[in-house]
Amino acid sequence: MADILLEPARLDYTPQMLPEPEVSFEKHPEHKHYLNHEYGLLSWLLTVDHKRIGLMYLVSVSIFFMFGGIAAGLVRTNLITPTGAILELDQYNKAFTAHGTIMLFLFLIPVIPGVLGNFLVPMMIGAKDMAFPKLNLASYYVWAAGALFFVWQLIVGGLDTGWTLYPPYSSKYSHTSVMYAGLGIFITGFSSILTALNIIATVHKMRCPGMTWGRLPLFVWAMYATSVIQLLGTPVIAVTVVMLAVERMVGVGIFDPNLGGDPILFQHMFWFYSHPAVYIMILPGMGVINEVLTCFARKNIFGYKAVAWSSVGIAVVGFLVWGHHMFLAGQGYYLAMVFALLTMLVAVPSAIKVFNWTATLYGGSITFQAPMLFALGFIILFTIGGVTGLFLGTLGTDIHLHDTYFVIAHFHYTMVGGMMFAWQAGLHFWWPKMTGKMYSDFWSRLAAIVMLVGFALTFLPQFAVGYLGMPRRYPNYPPEFQIYNVLSTAAAYVQGIGYLMPIFYLGYSLFAGKAAGNNPFKATGLEWQTSSPPSPHNFETTPQVYFGPYEYAVADGLKIIPLNDGKIHDIVHEDPDLVGTTPKEATHGS
Amino acid sequence: MAASTVEGPVAHHFNNMGQQLATVRFGMWLFLVTEVLFFGGVFCAYTAYRIWYPKDFEAGSAALNVGIASVNTFLLLASSLTITLAIRAAYVGNQGGLMRNLLLTIVLGSAFLGLKAREYYLDYEEGLMPGTAKVMQKQKVEQNGKEVEIEVAVPKFDIALEEVLKREHFKGEAHKDYDPSRVMLFFMFYYSMTGLHVLHMIIGIGLLTWQLILARSGFFAHKSRYVYIEVMSLYWHFVDMVWMFLLPLLYLCGPHTSSQAIEQFKMAIGLSHGGH
Secondary structure, eight states: OHHHHHSOTTSSSOOOOOOOOOOOOOOOSSOOOTTTSSOSHHHHHTOOOHHHHHHHHHHHHHHHHHHHHHHHHHHHHHTTSTTOSSOOHHHHHHHHHHHHHIIIIIIIHHIIIIIIIHHHHHHHTTOSSOSOHHHHHHHHHHHHHHHHHHHHHHHTTOOOSOTTOOTTTTTTSOOSOHHHHHHHHHHHHHHHHHHHHHHHHHHHHOOOTTOOGGGSOHHHHHHHHHHHHHHHHHHHHHHHHHHHHHHHHHOOOSSOGGGTOOHHHHHHHHHHHHHHHHHHHHHHHHHHHHHHHHHHHTSOOSOHHHHHHHHHHHHHHGGGOGGGGOTTTTOOHHHHHHHHHHHHHHHHHHHHHHHHHHHHHTTOOOOOOHHHHHHHHHHHHHHHHHHHHHHHHSHHHHHHHTTBHHHHHHHHHHIIIIIIHHHHHHHHHHHHHHHSBOOOHHHHHHHHHHHHHHHHHHHHHHHHHHHTTOBTTOSOOOGGGHHHHHHHHHHHHHHHHHHHHHHHHHHHHHHHOOBOOSOTTOOOSGGGGSOSSOBTTBOSSOOOOOSOTTOHHHHHHTTSOOOSSOOOHHHHHHOGGGTTOOHHHHHHHO | OOGGGOOSOOOTTOSSHHHHHHHHHHHHHHHHHHHHHHHHHHHHHHHHHHHHOHHHHHHHHHTSOHHHHHHHHHHHHHHHHHHHHHHHHHHHTOHHHHHHHHHHHHHHHHHHHHHHHHHHHHHHHHTOOOSOOEEEEEEEEEETTEEEEEEEEEEHHHHHHHHHHHHHTSTTOOOOOSOHHHHHHHHHHHHHHHHHHHHHHHHHHHHHHHHHHHHHTTGGGSGGGHHHHHHHHHHHHHHHHHHHHHIIIIITTSOOOHHHHHHHHHHHTTSOOOOO
């Protein structure tokens, strides 16, 4: 055993000898896990368990995703006819603003850090909980309070400024509830900062013995980079919103040129946060893809260090490109050139990731379960989204494409095709770990295909119509664009059906799904080494890590999953080759 | 101190006290990073406008009460010393000294806030509040070759500012080298920057009071828990540091003299009634 394990020393993460496990085949008569060790509403509302908090985020963001989706449905339905099918002009403004604000601040930003980050980061690094469990709970409630302001803002009449809140739309000329929305942004931003602080502190201080930085799962690296952005970017938009609020309340001209202010300053400060914020939205998704791809290709990641550092690279360079949102807003030529150049630069780490993923797939033993289908969809769609981003980052082409549907299609390819698909991949990948139940294979794959087809047909026509010159945010358009819009709207409904499907089969699995077992996908991460659902403290004993996160070559070659606590009963269950064997016997037998 | 040798009650999710204390410290530093960026945003906006409108910002600064600001600076610096002494007291297990120094810090911080409130009140009385309120004022204008007196609406702020500047700095001469709406912008920054700072002070004093209560109940009998005082002091020093930037940016960017500062302070606390 030692020979086999020590031989591939050329690997980065030299597998060392497995610890002699105390093998126990006894099943706990009633497995006490984080879901059933205590009951009652208060046990959820006052929990400091990172896993329960993760599930609370899951429920909340899913609800807001539905709100945002309904707003998107209104926008798309209205665009069926050139003059607007169902909404008045101001209603249309409010619908697309509601779609943008809800999807960004209440779904895309909290979804993976809040749900998967909370649930997985401590487990992946072998910790019992986040570094600051009470702060973690507080950040959920802070987020919920911020979300309530958004809901209130919708109830009292909605916002019509677009999600960017540019003055003077949001200061002088808006009579809608800018203040509530601003408060919502400020408060949810504070929650985002606290979550980020918690994750960074957890990664730095809570890693179990043997979990070196070079052995961190790439999801953790991605979450770390995301948290750095949240920590540095979010306070800037918070103070920007404060200044906007002061301008509205007092009537001084911070951003009003008539009173000596400058609206471009708002745009600078807004995008200083909001451009890095798109990396807050996409980086965790990229992290999920690393975990899913390696598992379903049964391979170590190609270029671990490159992928890990490219996350950090995106976080750093992402802070230097905000000006590309303002090429046509009146910033200087030379400034625009520098920003265009830096925008090209930020594409490099993203491309590194895509190339490494494809290289990981090369020669892998690929199976196409639902998480893998979502992950493959991510790679294709994100690549299209990323490359079209370069068109927009190039000064000359941006003059033509700025504020057209080309931009809409571009960022939906990265935000929806990227983040939404990564989120689905992650949700489907870790659902058995979270709930202990397995969902329907057929329906989950079908959902992946429906979402992919619906998505592609929604946004591909928008590239075309945007190139032809249809501006964003306009409710009316020339009749010759109608065919593109009808196609887009029809596909949006298909997409909507795709998003509804998981509610049914995942919900069904909770009640009637078969037990998933500890490690249904035979993945190597630490989180799979404990029971499903995990016990309240994640691990029976503090794990000891001996090798990197993706040793699928070793794991499959030995036909065992290296277990840290030595409990392999579930694998014995599922893999006939291993019935009645200990890891040691399995090694010698093969 | 080696991590494994630190003793004390450990929270459920940590392996040992060393890990817990290191995490607590690290967490506060991370929080301060966020705070730097938070204040950085408004400092950045301030700087942009200061570069564009130097004369107007100078005029605005000249109208501020530099006397109170100077005294407040000393109060805050002294409170930084007392909280550092509190760490030392907790570290060596001197409970009495710990409580004394925490209380002193609270008192000094509260004195700062009291003077600050006084300063806001004086600004309010002088009418230095940005806003759109207007008053009717008689002005002489030329009409059809004749000079006539008519009533025009003038922003309240403009009149108040002119009076304050005349009284304080320019010996009664009209100083017209500024645009009142831009001075209003300066005052917006003055109120929001000092307001954010005051908010942080209030939170800090709240936390200090909580720690004082904990200290009374013997929470810091475990010497290793001095780290919580240390973390509190990090926050407190940060708030001081913000003030160290606010003082030159807001108060010292206009013309002031030390005798005028002393006079302003005397007036503020009622020792003098202003002999202009």
